Amino acid sequence: MHRKYKLVLLLLTITSLLGGCFGGNSEMAPLKDGKGKLRIVYKDEESFNRDYGNLFLMKYPDIEVEVIAQDDVFEQSEQTSTFELSEEKKRVIEKYKPDVLLLNESMFEAFAQDGRLYDLDMVINQDKYDIDGFMPGLIDRLKEKGNGKLFGLAPYFETPVLFYNRGLFKEYNIEPPRDKMSWKELLNLAGRFSNEGVYGLYQTEKPEKLLYNIATASGLRLVDAKGEKLLIQSEGWKEAVTMTADAIRNKSVYIPEQDAKNERMDRYYEPFHQEKAAMTFQESWFTDLLKEVPMYEKTPKIDWGIVTTPVDPASPNESAYVHLSEIYAITANSENKRAAWEFIQFINGTDMAQVATLGNNGKLPTRTGYFKDLEGRSTEPFYLLKPKQGNGLLKDKNIPHGFHELFDPLLSEAMQAIIDKQITIDEALAELEMKGQQALVKAREAAAKKS
Amino acid sequence: MKRVWRTGIFMLTILSLLSSCAEQKEELEPLQSGTIKVVYLDEESFYEDYGKYFKLQFPQIDVEVISKSKLITEFNNVNDYEEATRKFLNTYNPDVLLLDEEMFKAFVEEGKLYNLKTAIHQDEFDVDGFMPGLIDKLKSLGKGDLYGLVPHVTLHALYYNEDLFKEYQVEPPRNKMTWQELMELAARFAGSGSSGQHVYGLEETYSDPGREVLNIGFDSGLQLFDEKAEQVLINTDGWKSVMKLVTDGVRSGSVILNSNGSNKHFMNKKAAMIFGSPDLMLSLKQNGIQMNWGIVTMPVHSNDESVNINSREIFAISAASPNKRAAWELVKLVNGADMAKSKSKTYNGTLPSRTGYLKEYDGKSLEAFYMLKVKETVQKWGNDHVPESFFRLFVEPLRAEMQAVIENRKTIDEAAALLEEKGQAVLMQARSETRK
Numbered sequence: 001m002h003r004k005y006k007l008v009l010l011l012l013t014i015t016s017l018l019g020g021c022f023g024g025n026s027e028m029a030p031l032k033d034g035k036g037k038l039r040i041v042y043k044d045e046e047s048f049n050r051d052y053g054n055l056f057l058m059k060y061p062d063i064e065v066e067v068i069a070q071d072d073v074f075e076q077s078e079q080t081s082t083f084e085l086s087e088e089k090k091r092v093i094e095k096y097k098p099d100v101l102l103l104n105e106s107m108f109e110a111f112a113q114d115g116r117l118y119d120l121d122m123v124i125n126q127d128k129y130d131i132d133g134f135m136p137g138l139i140d141r142l143k144e145k146g147n148g149k150l151f152g153l154a155p156y157f158e159t160p161v162l163f164y165n166r167g168l169f170k171e172y173n174i175e176p177p178r179d180k181m182s183w184k185e186l187l188n189l190a191g192r193f194s195n196e197g198v199y200g201l202y203q204t205e206k207p208e209k210l211l212y213n214i215a216t217a218s219g220l221r222l223v224d225a226k227g228e229k230l231l232i233q234s235e236g237w238k239e240a241v242t243m244t245a246d247a248i249r250n251k252s253v254y255i256p257e258q259d260a261k262n263e264r265m266d267r268y269y270e271p272f273h274q275e276k277a278a279m280t281f282q283e284s285w286f287t288d289l290l291k292e293v294p295m296y297e298k299t300p301k302i303d304w305g306i307v308t309t310p311v312d313p314a315s316p317n318e319s320a321y322v323h324l325s326e327i328y329a330i331t332a333n334s335e336n337k338r339a340a341w342e343f344i345q346f347i348n349g350t351d352m353a354q355v356a357t358l359g360n361n362g363k364l365p366t367r368t369g370y371f372k373d374l375e376g377r378s379t380e381p382f383y384l385l386k387p388k389q390g391n392g393l394l395k396d397k398n399i400p401h402g403f404h405e406l407f408d409p410l411l412s413e414a415m416q417a418i419i420d421k422q423i424t425i426d427e428a429l430a431e432l433e434m435k436g437q438q439a440l441v442k443a444r445e446a447a448a449k450k451s
Numbered sequence: 452m453k454r455v456w457r458t459g460i461f462m463l464t465i466l467s468l469l470s471s472c473a474e475q476k477e478e479l480e481p482l483q484s485g486t487i488k489v490v491y492l493d494e495e496s497f498y499e500d501y502g503k504y505f506k507l508q509f510p511q512i513d514v515e516v517i518s519k520s521k522l523i524t525e526f527n528n529v530n531d532y533e534e535a536t537r538k539f540l541n542t543y544n545p546d547v548l549l550l551d552e553e554m555f556k557a558f559v560e561e562g563k564l565y566n567l568k569t570a571i572h573q574d575e576f577d578v579d580g581f582m583p584g585l586i587d588k589l590k591s592l593g594k595g596d597l598y599g600l601v602p603h604v605t606l607h608a609l610y611y612n613e614d615l616f617k618e619y620q621v622e623p624p625r626n627k628m629t630w631q632e633l634m635e636l637a638a639r640f641a642g643s644g645s646s647g648q649h650v651y652g653l654e655e656t657y658s659d660p661g662r663e664v665l666n667i668g669f670d671s672g673l674q675l676f677d678e679k680a681e682q683v684l685i686n687t688d689g690w691k692s693v694m695k696l697v698t699d700g701v702r703s704g705s706v707i708l709n710s711n712g713s714n715k716h717f718m719n720k721k722a723a724m725i726f727g728s729p730d731l732m733l734s735l736k737q738n739g740i741q742m743n744w745g746i747v748t749m750p751v752h753s754n755d756e757s758v759n760i761n762s763r764e765i766f767a768i769s770a771a772s773p774n775k776r777a778a779w780e781l782v783k784l785v786n787g788a789d790m791a792k793s794k795s796k797t798y799n800g801t802l803p804s805r806t807g808y809l810k811e812y813d814g815k816s817l818e819a820f821y822m823l824k825v826k827e828t829v830q831k832w833g834n835d836h837v838p839e840s841f842f843r844l845f846v847e848p849l850r851a852e853m854q855a856v857i858e859n860r861k862t863i864d865e866a867a868a869l870l871e872e873k874g875q876a877v878l879m880q881a882r883s884e885t886r887k
Contacts, residue, residue, distance in 0.1 A: 046797050050499070054793035055507055355506045359498030 028123045028338050036339030037064040040100040041092060044069040052347050055355070059346060063339050068096045086110055093331060099340040101329050106395060108152055108327045109145040117151040118330040123341050124150070133350065133367045137318070137386030142327070144389050152329035153348040155356070156363050159309065159322045160281040161381045162186075163290075166303040168278045172196050177279060179308040179384055180316050183214045186279075187243055190252035193278050199254040201247070202269065202277030207255060207415040208408055211244045216320045216393045218312045222407075223440065227398035230440050233433040241425055245418045273299040281309065284382070285362035287375050306374070308381045319385035320392055400447040406439035479570050479776045484511035487546040487777045493518045501785050504793070508784065512777045517543045533557075546772040547781055555599055555765045556592045564598040565768040570779045571597065580788060580805045584757060584825030589765070591827050599767035600786040603794070603801040604760050607726050608819045609633070609750070613743040615640070615650060615723040624724065626748045626822055630667045633724075633750050634696045634706070640723050641703040652705040654722035656712045660697055660857060661850030663708055665842075668693045669833060671752045675874075680836035683874030686867040694856065694863050701857050729800045729820070732812055746819045758823040838881040848873045 042048040045067040053065055073092055086107050093101070093116070103111060111117050124131060131139055131150075138157070143150050162177055169176045174192050181189070190200020203210060220236045223229060231237070247253040254277055269286075271277040273293045280286075287304075294301045309321045328347065330340040346352060353367040364382055365371055371379050391397060394404075414432050417423045423431075491497035494516040502514055521543075526535040536554060550558060558564050571578060578586050578597070582604070590597055609624055616623045621639045628636070637652025655663060668675065673689045676682060684690075700706035707716055714731070716722035718740060725731070726749070735742060749758055766785055768778045784790060791803040803809055806821045832842065852866040852873075861869075 049793070049796040054796060055503060057793065057796075058504055058507060058789060351507055351510070354510060355498075355503040358502050358506060359495040361495065361498075 027126050028341065031063070031338050031342070033062070034060070035062045036336060036342070037066065038099040038334075038336045038339040038343055039066045039068060039096065040102070040343070041068045041070050041073075041089075041096070041098045042102060044071050052343075055352070056343060056346055059351070060342060063342060065343070068092065068098055090116075097331070097333075099331060099334040099336045100343055101331060103152065103327045103329060104325050105145065105323070105327065106391070108142075108324075108329065109391075111329070112146040112149070112151045116332055117146070118332050118334065118337060118340075119146075119149050119151060120153070120330070120341070120344075121150055123337075127345065129345055130350070133369070135366055135368050135383055135386075137388075138324075138366050141322075141324070141387045141389060152327040153344055154324045154327045154366055155348045155352060156326055157322055157324055157366050157387070158283060158364065159319060159382060160283050161306045161308060162279055162310075163272075163282050163286060163304050163306055164279040165272070165275060165277075166305050168193070168198060168275060172198075174278075176305060177307045179381060180311050181307070182313045183217055183240075183243060183310045186310050187247045187252055190247065190279065191250060194250050194252050198275075199271060199277040200252040200279060202254045202272045202280040204256050204269075206258075206412065207244060207248055207419065208411040210248070210253065210255070211240060211411070211415060212393060214244055215240045217310050218314075219320070219388075219390075220393060221396060221398075222393065223396065223398050223403075225398060227400055227444065228440075230433055230436045232436055233429045238425060238429060241415070241418065241429065245415065245425070248419050249421075269293075273297065273302070275300055275302065283362065284364060284374060288362075291375075304377075306377060306381045308384050311385065315388070317384075317386055318388040320388045322385075322387035324387075400440070400443040401450075402446055403440060403443035406443055407436050410435050410439065478573060479779060482509070482511070482776050482780060483774070485774050485777060486513040486515055487772075487774050487781065488515045488517055488543060489547040489781065490517045490519060490540070490543075490545045490549045493520055501781070501790070504790065505781055505784055509777070509780060512780070514781070517545050519549070544769070544771070546769055546774055546778040548767045548769060550599065550765045550767055551763045552592060552761060552765070555767065558767070559593045559596075559598050563770055564593075565770045565772065565775055565778075567597045567600070567768070567779070567782075570775075574779075574783065576783055577788060580791075580807070582804055582806050582821050582825060584827060585760075585804055587827045588760075588825050589762075599765040600782060601762045601765050601804050602786045602790065603764070604762065604804045604825075605728060606758065606760055606802055606820050607728055607749055608746040609724055609748065610717070610727050610731055610744055610746050611724045612717070612720060612722075613745055615720060619650070619723075621723075623745065624747045626819060627751050627756060628747070629752055630671050630693075630696065630750045634700055637700060637724065638703060638705040641705040648721075649704060650720075651707040651716055651722040652724060653700070653707070654714060654716045654725045655706065655708045656714055656725070657710070658708040659710055659850045660701060660708065660853035661846050661848075663697045663706075664690070664693050664849065664853060665846075667696060670750055672755055674833055676832075676834045676837060676878075678834075680834045680878070683871055683878055685874055686871040691863050691867050694853065694867065697853065698856050698863065729802055729812075729817075732815070733800050736813060745815060746817070748819045748822050751823065755826075756823055757826040759826045838878075838885040840884050841878055841881040844877040844881055845874055848877070 040048065042051075045053075048065075048067045053067070056063070056065065070092070073096075089101075089103075089107060092098075101111070101117075108117075123129070131153075135157070138154065139150065142152060142154065145151075164177050166176065172193065174189070177186065177189055186201070193200040203213075205213065215237065218236060218240065220234075220240060221231055224231060248255055254271055269280065269282075269289065272280045273289075290302055290304060293299055309319055311318065312320070328344045330337055330344065334340055348366075350367060350370075353365040353370040356363050356365045357371045368383055371382070373379065410432060414423075414428045418425055418428050489497065491500075497514070497516045502516070505512070505514065522535055522539050525542075526538050533554065540548065548558075548564075555564075570576070585601065585604070586597065589599060589601065593599070611624050613623060619640055621636065624633065624636055633653070640650050640652035658666070665675075668690055671689075671693065673687075673693065675685060675690075677684060697706075701708065707722060714725055714727070717725040718735070718738070720742065732744070735744065751757075766782045768775055768782060772778050786804075788805060788808075791805040791808040794801070794803055795808040798809065798812065802817075802820055809817055811817055849870060852861065852870050855861040856863055856866050
């Protein structure tokens, strides 16, 4: 009898020890009586309540949310000249100890790498939370930022799609654009309008920015992995520059005129609304303009369609144009992880996805199957492509701070010279490589001095 | 014996049949999935204001929003607003309607609305949490029954600039003052303050000396007509004392009357008091005006401490709705305590009709908005028999006579006597216009 008792005790000890073992990364206990509290950093309290708070309150009446108004906090520190957003956010976190953070992609990556965020894998498993319902590629993209771990979820994503004027394509007997075209195909298609006095593609960027847009799709890089060498003199860049310059020169693509202050002179996307341009990249809210502008400006009503953004033929199912500006994460040292998770799972959940697009506010839920209809058109072009991994051309972490300010004016000058045929592309790129390399060195030195 | 028994049963059956049809006791069925049609400003604001909450609670119900803008875009050929609204509602047959008081009253009388009594009882929906008098007012519009609910109200209060009261060493206004008291208080600002600058006691918007007389008179419970509205009665001690109040106020510079909606004197701290809706405190904040402001109730008079509100958005259910349960769930949610709580957290200038949710703004108590009871019945100008066009015709002579008094060209007695004559003539003219 005595021995048996001892054995039980021993077993109990072992079990508890084992439990303790997993304890460091253990299951998340449920909230006691559903009660809890959490603190979040958000723009301001009112927008928080409008965007999420009131809906959350309805489903979780006993979880109290305290909002740290970012606008107020930043307003004080923005007075100082050294204001830097992600540094400031770190300071806010240390001071106010929020449980839930709202981060953009680059900050999410930095925070995840710094070990400031809580790994959600465990609780997702524990709650059997559905992460298969998100658009393909989304979870992978988030995991990539956390070196394979999932530190946050994003309820919405942003992407443009290609809007086109069906009437114009019909009128000139040109077959309409397709999903997953390459830039080359798109610009060729746009070029078919140039004899008709219509711009094929309407866009609002200057030539060098258009070049960046085009280069983004094909995964081109400006600098090498060490950030030491400029890579502009490559076949890939040469092709992109050629395409861009040709398209501008033969007026397949619209380049907005600037006034003396460098401000765009057209308003309300005029050329597209006046049927002087056949295609344009816009986000979903552009449909509001398509509805309203004809009423106010007496422009024709446009019969429009949408297809996906252009792709790299080497990976035709991926998009380089997807952005995640709202990623929600739990701070690693939060004392209210369960309440914080309840909030995050709710705003990224199916209930929220169902109500998110009501009223057509332009939001794109990352969960598929909820945003189905855009003014009677299928929303497939928004969801057809997987978000590409990596940071893209312009957010490349290898580019030193301040480089673009030095390099972009050089690029702009070179592009104009190429378009005006004052110089060949080869000459231009060679010169750009040389001057650009100097700019890169300069920017690196400046960045090194600062840190 | 047996026959009597049979007759008894027969009678009972008939009785029960009769009662069921007379009382029209319509217990609501449990919720079934489907679509309801709701009238609202537009789709986007509906979903922002209520629709998302509804969908979250009732995912099985879809809402089709009938945008009120269609009233303008599709029925703009109809001159009469009421007629246009009727055509609009007949075309779209919404389950949930949004009505102003006049339409609401008319629709109740025509039997077009669903009586909420049974549903409220069945679901134990709390109607006691609304501000005092509101339900009574809605019932009075509904001939004693409740056919609609109002989630928010538009109310005014008296705002005052605490700093100016301190500077001039005047004790601040109180709740439930009379107009006499208010004007006396305003008068204490006449003359100059420590800075030597003139400050008005009270700023009035959309006013002139004539309108001001009417406002104060009606607020003080004066009658301008006899019972049948056959006689204009302005040559009375009551009206003459109001005319004196206004004359003294304008002459001494204690009151400034703006013909438009400008409130610049108050905003620029050149007036100590002004009437305003909650919009005013939003605008103080948005314009970054540093001011210690406070609010007290509108002035009242001794035998009536109630305030008039005009509800432009009464939510009601169509008697013909095939999905009354779902419609009721929406009306319940819109007017419920949870929604009042939520709306208080995203305050945009509308006051929840339920008390106790929006208590303060910017650290200032908002109690004064909720302190007075809602007037149960409102007679326009205190008399139902007055033709609509009377006031349009009377306001100008009244203003002109008051101006003459203020400029010492006439005495109050002369003006009052003349106005009674003019008023009588105008009343006759208005009657004949109406008859045509």
